[in-house]
Amino acid sequence: MRRNQYEEIRDRVLAYFTQAHIIITEVEKAAVEVADFGLEDFEQVGLSLITYVNTERCCAKELVLFPGQTCPEHLHPSIGGYPGKEETFRVRYGKVYLYVDGEPTEEIRGHVPENGSQYYTAGKEIILYPGQQFTLTPNTRHWFQAGEEGAVVSEFSTTSYDEADIFTDVRIKRIPSIEG
Amino acid sequence: MRRNQYEEIRDRVLAYFTQAHIIITEVEKAAVEVADFGLEDFEQVGLSLITYVNTERCCAKELVLFPGQTCPEHLHPSIGGYPGKEETFRVRYGKVYLYVDGEPTEEIRGHVPENGSQYYTAGKEIILYPGQQFTLTPNTRHWFQAGEEGAVVSEFSTTSYDEADIFTDVRIKRIPSIEG
Numbered sequence: 001m002r003r004n005q006y007e008e009i010r011d012r013v014l015a016y017f018t019q020a021h022i023i024i025t026e027v028e029k030a031a032v033e034v035a036d037f038g039l040e041d042f043e044q045v046g047l048s049l050i051t052y053v054n055t056e057r058c059c060a061k062e063l064v065l066f067p068g069q070t071c072p073e074h075l076h077p078s079i080g081g082y083p084g085k086e087e088t089f090r091v092r093y094g095k096v097y098l099y100v101d102g103e104p105t106e107e108i109r110g111h112v113p114e115n116g117s118q119y120y121t122a123g124k125e126i127i128l129y130p131g132q133q134f135t136l137t138p139n140t141r142h143w144f145q146a147g148e149e150g151a152v153v154s155e156f157s158t159t160s161y162d163e164a165d166i167f168t169d170v171r172i173k174r175i176p177s178i179e180g
Numbered sequence: 181m182r183r184n185q186y187e188e189i190r191d192r193v194l195a196y197f198t199q200a201h202i203i204i205t206e207v208e209k210a211a212v213e214v215a216d217f218g219l220e221d222f223e224q225v226g227l228s229l230i231t232y233v234n235t236e237r238c239c240a241k242e243l244v245l246f247p248g249q250t251c252p253e254h255l256h257p258s259i260g261g262y263p264g265k266e267e268t269f270r271v272r273y274g275k276v277y278l279y280v281d282g283e284p285t286e287e288i289r290g291h292v293p294e295n296g297s298q299y300y301t302a303g304k305e306i307i308l309y310p311g312q313q314f315t316l317t318p319n320t321r322h323w324f325q326a327g328e329e330g331a332v333v334s335e336f337s338t339t340s341y342d343e344a345d346i347f348t349d350v351r352i353k354r355i356p357s358i359e360g
Contacts, residue, residue, distance in 0.1 A: 020201070021200070021201030022272075023272065023310040023311040024311050025311045025312065028311070052268065052270060052313060052336065053268045053313070053315055053336055055266060055315065057238075057266050057338050058237075058238045058239075058266065058268075058336060058337060058338050059238075059336075060240070060268065060270075060334075060336035086235060086237050086238065088232065088233045088238075088240065090232060090240075092202075092203065130203040131203040131204050131205045131208070132205065133232060133233065135233055135235065154240075156232065156233055156238060156239075156240035156336060157238060158237045158238050
């Protein structure tokens with residue numbers, strides 16, 4: 001991702017935090033993470049976030065999804081003695097369609113992204129509105145998508161090792177790079 | 181604490197969440213925890229909270245302090261193989277005076293509560309405004325107090341075992357009981 005593209009996205013992310021009445025510091029504003037997962041199709045498949053804290057024991061983040069944007073399917077594996085990341089998503093603004101391993105929902109309300117559609121396998125739908133939350137155990141495949149207003153989601157979890165996440169889409173690179 | 185007192189306090193707590201633009205469910209509203217620590221002096225020493233999630237690995241809560249109210253000094257001990265609770269306080273609304281073990285601040289901006297004043301020993305002051313946060317390691321004595329507008333504070337932590345907390349004030353009972 002080029003720097004000017006990053007900065008344009010970051011400004012839109014900050015507007016979501018304002019709309020959700022979430023106050024963040026100037027240091028955090030400068031450190032907004034914008035992940036296009038290497039697919040270069042950010043409006044469709046992407047995720048923006050701030051990490052409040054990520055110690056050797058626990059982690060908290062604030063996630064932003066643009067309207068209809070999807071965080072692609074992945075799971076958090078066990079690593080050595082670490083049993084894998086457990087995470088709770090709590091919606092603060094907007095609506096989230098969450099899909100997890102399990103009995104597939106017959107007619108889902110979200111939509112599978114065209115880009116990499118064959119890599120979406122988890123089909124049990126959970127719809128979350130502001131104030132609602134869902135806890136995911138490790139090693140559970142999941143993906144999620146914002147409704148038409150976008151979404152802001154708090155994540156409470158054990159330690160994040162984002163670089164260890166396993167994405168169903170083999171093309172994906174989790175850790176973003178900014179050029180220029 | 182009597183039920184009618186609890187309900188009056190809970191309504192005030194819910195107004196703080198509204199003011200801080202924090203959306204909670206009806207189930208959570210009914211489960212607001214109000215702790216007077218057995219001191220029956222809630223306006224001075226007390227804490228109200230909602231627990232979003234508390235699994236065997238991590239925990240998230242939303243705390244409310246009324247104006248000038250103090251959460252009394254305590255620490256989170258190791259328990260068997262559990263190294264003790266690590267917690268991050270992130271202020272969402274208002275101002276918080278946090279006091280932790282360490283080099284005492286010469287002139288503190290908060291005030292030691294009259295009720296049990298001899299039980300406040302941690303004197304290193306950290307002042308937190310909205311968007312600011314502080315991470316406490318286990319076994320660190322700490323207490324905190326809201327400024328004149330009260331405060332709403334997100335807590336991100338490892339598992340909470342509130343009943344194991346060690347309070348400096350030997351009179352304190354952490355787990356509240358509601359009568360009548």
